[in-house]
Amino acid sequence: MQELPAAFATSDIEAWFRTYSPRLHGSPNEFYAYLLESEPLSGVADAGYWVASRYEDVNRILKDPVFVRESRNALPEPQRQELPPPSEEWKPVGELLDNWMLFRDPPAHTRLRRLVSHAFLPRAMDRLEPKVRGIAEYLADEMAEASRPDLIASFAFPLPVIVIAELLGVPPEDRELFKAWSHVFAGVLEGGDRPAGFALQAKQAAEEISAYFRDLIAERKTAPREDMISELIAAHEQGERLTEQELVATCVLMLVAGHETTVNLIGNSVYCLLRHPDQLALLLARPELAASAVEEALRFESPVRMTSRIASADYEIGGRTIRQGQSANVILGAANRDPAQFERPNVFDIERSPNRHLAFASGPHFCLGAPLARMEGELALSALLSRYPRMRLADGEPNWRQSLLFRGLETMPLYL
């Protein structure tokens, strides 16, 4: 049986969610291994939530319609309309989040997702590919100019912002605004204890970004272009369209969902390769393995650590009962290292096959942007490794982001 890491005790699981233990950020896999073996479905019954880590349980929770995203849908029918409205402070943020498909259940989720999914069809990805390749190559070339290149600041962070801006049709000079807004929204999603003044910062960001997209939408309505905003305005399916507020919210979702995650995918992929020189050598010898290397990095260091659902009815799982209204947190990063699903789960193997990881979740909310994320990851590795085959980590361990939700590096200094 795995020893419980000294920093944690069973009763501390709730505290772990709140305090983001620094040790966890550095070596979460130790903790995941403990959960998988000893507490695969840990209940913090008094606090009303559960933590599931095994692949099978996580997959079941994500796929079963008993588990919902909207808390009102978990209430018994007569109480559903009685949720209090958000405070004035959180209203602008709430108006965006309430219109994100990510936080909706059917029928709203089905409608929103259907209307947006065109943007990620293979034809759209083929159209975007040369642009993404060009951006990756340009940023990789630029890295050579820096005296002490940092992969995150110079490459992994700007790449997805530029790609999303390109996809949406945002003018290049406005990209800087995007970076700041995206970070504030990552903090909104993070939850937990927030720094003083955060609510005000979030309110301002929500108001600014909403105004920004409302203006851009108005422009595209009068003069459509070949970009996602114009397509979303035109998108209609079986007589349905996105409302103005849904359009604005969807643009913000694209930015946040597509940025904060893909930075981590690129950083984590490079990190895994540099930490496993045999796998790096294999990829350099066989560049056609880039796509499979990205899949393995998604499994091995999953950029989104966890997500959650709420039980809309009592649910039996793993010999326990999750009660109606309780939340089920699922640890994607742990499920992706479950020995019951993956042979040698703690070995980084870029030729792993099959590799049915849950880094993009599963079920109805399976990541809509997965084809784009995969493309960005693959083209990023190709651009970097073809230029800098001898790149290595500069002294010391890179810094992991202090985030419960995202697994990614803050900085990653390199010798090219």
Ligand code: HEM
């Ligand atoms: C490595 C990069 C990425 C990872 C690891 C990732 C991960 C995820 C996960 C785990 C979910 C499901 C969350 C849940 O069920 O609670 C999700 C949903 C989503 N992702 Fe991604 N994502 C990535 C990149 C992207 C990109 C590039 C875009 C778009 C530009 C995107 C757009 C979305 C959207 C729209 C949803 C909501 C889907 C729905 O609710 O039906 N993601 N993503």
